[in-house]
């Protein structure tokens with residue numbers, strides 16, 4: 280399904296929406312798209328349980344068999360390890376993890392903006408399930424804010440309890456999540472692996488943990504144990520932490536953050552995405568890169584054509600061919 284609806288303000292000469300029928304406010308159009316377009320597709324993908332998890336726990340774990348073919352998990356892990364070697368000059372030791380022992384950084388070797396380092400990462404940006412659940416959390420006009428990778432070895436620091444909202448000064452966050460986070464596991468998460476752990480239901484607090492909670496809530500945190508290829512998706516308000524790794528070997532993870540379309544992204548993708556990359560990906564890829572963002576203004580007012588291209592709505596199934604094969608969409 281491709282409804283190709285345009286969101287408010289996209290009509291040429293109708294920046295303020297004055298030509299719309301009286302009830303068609305911006306939120307009306309957004310909600311209508313959610314219930315008639317997005318929700319139907321989420322149901323086709325059998326994601327009801329994951330929507331319930333996001334509502335109740337603030338996070339959900341989608342198993343590998345629902346996410347990707349086994350061979351692709353290996354390709355992604357190899358690609359992350361190649362980036363690791365390129366950026367550090369050291370060949371990662373997957374067996375013992377001795378190349379990554381005792382990292383001072385609580386995420387291990389933390390690599391920013393890996394998306395354009397290998398084309399193998401590109402299909403994930405329009406993955407129907409990942410993008411579907413992210414859009415459920417942060418709206419159709421969500422933007423890719425981070426595309427990072429982590430390689431964590433034995434020892435090292437604990438990652439303290441935090442949320443990923445990024446707002447350190449507002450007392451109470453808005454009721455809708457402003458961002459959504461995804462961790463795609465490229466190694467098995469099991470006891471001793473240095474896994475992520477969540478406080479179920481903490482998305483409802485909509486605030487930073489207090490200094491006392493940083494310590495006292497630790498026993499309440501629920502670790503995630505799940506096989507390589509699983510995707511953990513969460514409302515960025517959900518409190519989480521990561522334990523130090525005790526086992527030998529390496530924990531390998533891709534990390535994505537998506538923010539609502541009115542926010543500033545943490546990495547800039549529109550500056551570095553090339554025309555070739557845009558041409559080989561579906562149209563929503565360019566929207567997620569913020570290619571049609573009309574801000575910041577110079578001396579010119581809003582570029583209506585750009586806004587129009589940016590507000591076209593595409594189906595989740597208008598995705599990378601890899602997923603069309605995997606979900607037998609054609």
Ligand SMILES: O=C(O)CCC(=O)C(=O)O
Nearest residue numbers: 386443460474475521534
């Ligand atoms: O290292 C981890 O498991 C946690 C990463 C994290 O905090 C995040 O992806 O937001």
Ligand SMILES: [Fe+2]
Nearest residue numbers: 441442443519
């Ligand atoms: Fe985090």
